[in-house]
Amino acid sequence: MIETGFPTGGPTLRELGERDVIKRIRAQAPSAVNGDDAAVLAPPTPNSRVVAATDMLVQGRHFTSDTSTPYFVGRKAALQNFADIEAMGARPIAALLAVSAHPDMPVVVMEEIARGVGDMASDYACELVGGDVTSGDELVLSVTAIGALGGNRPPLTLAGARPGHRVIAHGRIGYSAAGLALLQAGVAVPPALEPLVAAHQVPQLTPGRGVVARAAGACSMTDNSDGLIRDISQIAEVSGVGIDLASNALTPDALLREAGELLHIDPWEWVLGGGEDHTLVGTIEGSAPVGFRSIGTVSRKQGVRIDGAEPATARGWESF
Known part of the structure; x- marks a missing residue:
């Protein structure tokens, strides 16, 4: 409810x-x-x-x-x-x-x-x-x-991404924006879609995942607060690298697709530009740590791409 x-x-x-x-x-x-x-x-x-x-x-x-x-x-x-x-x-x-x-x-x-x-x-x-x-x-x-x-390892800043790194993520992407859209639409939200609303009202993040990533050798990290493309572009820009995301790792799931059909909105808008999921997104030289998944790679060619092409949207949260 x-x-x-x-x-x-x-x-x-x-x-x-x-x-x-x-x-x-x-x-x-x-x-x-x-x-x-x-x-x-x-x-x-x-x-x-x-x-x-x-x-x-x-x-x-x-x-x-x-x-x-x-x-x-x-x-x-x-x-x-x-x-x-x-x-x-x-x-x-x-x-x-x-x-x-x-x-x-x-x-x-x-x-x-x-x-x-x-x-x-x-x-x-x-x-x-x-x-x-x-x-x-x-x-x-x-x-x-x-x-x-703790410890002697450097903090996970925006400046640590290097070509050849794997791009990793922990947490859902697009859920918060979809939940907000449902609340603002003034429609009866089906019970099956209530997890999207909950994700907007109180985003979920497993405590300690950032510590785990740093201990496993992660080199850079941020959280998806302003939109995936906007936030990951920060890592690319500050590190002086490019980031190539894989669409098959970001494809909207069944809940996002159902919400998109209900509201007549392309769910990719929520995934790429929604923000407020507070998903941890970073880079690491080796395999994805426990609790993280791979969503792309770091390259020398600057900018952010999805399957080699410009993202369909770079829209995100803007404070002013």
Whole structure:
């Protein structure tokens, strides 16, 4: 069953005040190190480096009450930052949450957002350790993820792809965009297609896959947040290489095809330009690590191609 909508009624942020709102946030995502001026984190492993990432979600721009719930928004906000940490080959160890909201917003909305962030953090064996709340005209979330990069291997940056590498991916591609299209179409979503909606509301990423890839010898990585062609073009451009994708490794599956038929949309648009799946995409010299699959190769001829031809679309998310 698809869930959308934001709660109404009950005490508001204005009625409770900042201190009580923060207490309610902490109650939804408890942490022993949350509650002071700043959180003090112990080094998770010897010889580790700190990795940090932050993203914002703005109501009306990145989510609406028609397409999500506060709990799902919280989980998604955390996941998209954890995906950035994973894409460096690191593991998340803590999260910070800052929220700007209208004073008349019911406090239950804030509690559900915090619960979503806290539950996603728990999935990654880390905690929500602090943040901030303030008054504003729009609901805006900013999650900062802190990660640990262990060992002596270099991080998985955009600059590590080399000719001869295999292009690898972990996670679904195109599901989130298809789910959003279904929600926005105003049609009755068949139960069989509900996994697409779920993939948009809370994308799935197996914790630890970035660490596994780095340990297996991966050399570059990013996550599919803005669209596959757009994001993989970043690796090609920064590394000064070309990337040749294989269409048979990206062909829309039965769910995507069924959604495409229902909405009269070519599902390849979702695969190539959709984004927000937060699929890990990278390159490696040898075989694909456990949990990853091969989707192409790296060449000397710059640019991104599919079966040797220009992609049908390079459209993706644009912030401005």
